[in-house]
Amino acid sequence: MADGRSLWLLLPRQVRTLPADLAAILAVTALVNVAVFAPVIRETPLRVPLGLAFVLFIPGYAFIAALFPEDGDGPATADVVDSDGDESEDAQRWTVTNRSGIDGIERVALAFGLSIAIVPLIGLVLNFTPWGIRLVPIMISVSAFTIVTTAIAAVRRRQLPEDERFHVPYREWLAAGRAEVLEPDSRADTVLNVLLVLSIVLAVGTLTYAVVVPPEGEQFSAVYILTEDDDGDLVADGYPTEFVQGESEEIIVGVDNHEHRTVDYTVVVIEQDVEVVDNETVVHEQRELDRFEAQLEHNETWHHEHDLEPTMVGEDNRILWLLYPDEVPEDLSQESTEYHVHLWVDVAEPDED
Known part of the structure; x- marks a missing residue:
């Protein structure tokens, strides 16, 4: 464990402090390139789900992250003091923050839409180059675009105050999920949680089987x-x-x-x-x-x-x-x-x- 911690400290501070979502973008980009170019791995079905995620989501998300480094929280509440000088919960009113960012749902939706636009545009540009529209030029170009925009997004987030930066609240999600699954409020919630977990496992297993063992077509x-x-x-x-x-x-x-x-x-x-x-x-x-x-x-x-x-x-x-x-x-x-x-x-x- 100490050796792993030491190796982690050897990395530059900018890498160690990289936001979780941007680190995931770089990790998926690296995995896709391994799945496409590695001699043994490229023959496996692993390249199919990774390639779809890479083409349909990753470039657009990196571009959105570079454009909107700010957090996009919705309306915030402000307490109104009553005539007695006490804060009244019933008197709370909604105020709109003046941040120019966008929230997580908007980022995901725009990431899909922009990825569908960015990848064909890169292919169009490659069509007028000596390399043409081939697998290797496409992978290198889209990967380079993703890495550059991710780096820009990381720099722009660091330039903002910490409370204004966009971040993925994965710790809160994990804590809420753990509490929901392990500490249900009633026996009915327990049964529903078990059914939900079984459904997710069944869906993932079915999808994995469909990818790894595709049906044989006409011979x-x-x-x-x-x-x-x-x-x-x-x-x-x-x-x-x-x-x-x-x-x-x-x-x-x-x-x-x-x-x-x-x-x-x-x-x-x-x-x-x-x-x-x-x-x-x-x-x-x-x-x-x-x-x-x-x-x-x-x-x-x-x-x-x-x-x-x-x-x-x-x-x-x-x-x-x-x-x-x-x-x-x-x-x-x-x-x-x-x-x-x-x-x-x-x-x-x-x-x-």
């Missing part, structure tokens, strides 16, 4: 093909359709895993000489061109760049990318898997010259 995989445009971005457009036998074109195959489990995938590339007869596609001949394997976790995406080199000469030949989770059957066709994508190509003979 599926996906396969698709992409190309690279002039800016280096991957797009689902501009596919090569004209080939010369013996020459290849670069193409990218993509695979998405939404199976809620780790899956070993195999992508088989085949070419087919087909003909449409009575609205049905008849395969006259097919050959396997290539095969790729990848192991993906849930919600993981894999892009694989490869050279496509058809060998069958003819028009309207079909190239198929067949995606097989877990095992590859002997029959390689569209009917043997529900995940496939195709491309129609024309392949010409090479020029003899």
Whole structure:
């Protein structure tokens, strides 16, 4: 205990005397950054509740604290002295204090509203910077805004007389709660307190379970093909359709895993000489061109760049990318898997010259 006290005294006085609400703001900001950037913790559901609290409340509260360092108590009472010179409780009248602060309820309401306005504005500014709207720039910018406004709020509160500073009466709340729970006025109050505690525990447990063990949605995989445009971005457009036998074109195959489990995938590339007869596609001949394997976790995406080199000469030949989770059957066709994508190509003979 003494060691902990000594370490606490090593901190600067400004940190040790930081108001409880501002210290909580900095603590939540630090926890959110750990939950987002720490290698192991960022994969846990902890980042969801912390991220929601951070985005929807923390920046706005810090901004309000910087704008209104004063306490915002409501009307105060002043005693009126009666004709006998005694103070009369019945003669008390309400007087309005001249403080310019706001009370706790107003701070909470404005904190939500301003957070919803501040975070998009920060994102709008980042959109015109080289960093863009990405997780890391957003986290750094919102965290920096919160820390700066919290520091301003702390300085402005210290400049006020102690009785005019805003403070969170958490000690009074704890004392009142302890007295209400441990020292009830009647047996009915005891029963109600027990039911209230059980309800809170049940609500917290249900919320925790919903966050930690989210319901599984639809399970599926996906396969698709992409190309690279002039800016280096991957797009689902501009596919090569004209080939010369013996020459290849670069193409990218993509695979998405939404199976809620780790899956070993195999992508088989085949070419087919087909003909449409009575609205049905008849395969006259097919050959396997290539095969790729990848192991993906849930919600993981894999892009694989490869050279496509058809060998069958003819028009309207079909190239198929067949995606097989877990095992590859002997029959390689569209009917043997529900995940496939195709491309129609024309392949010409090479020029003899």
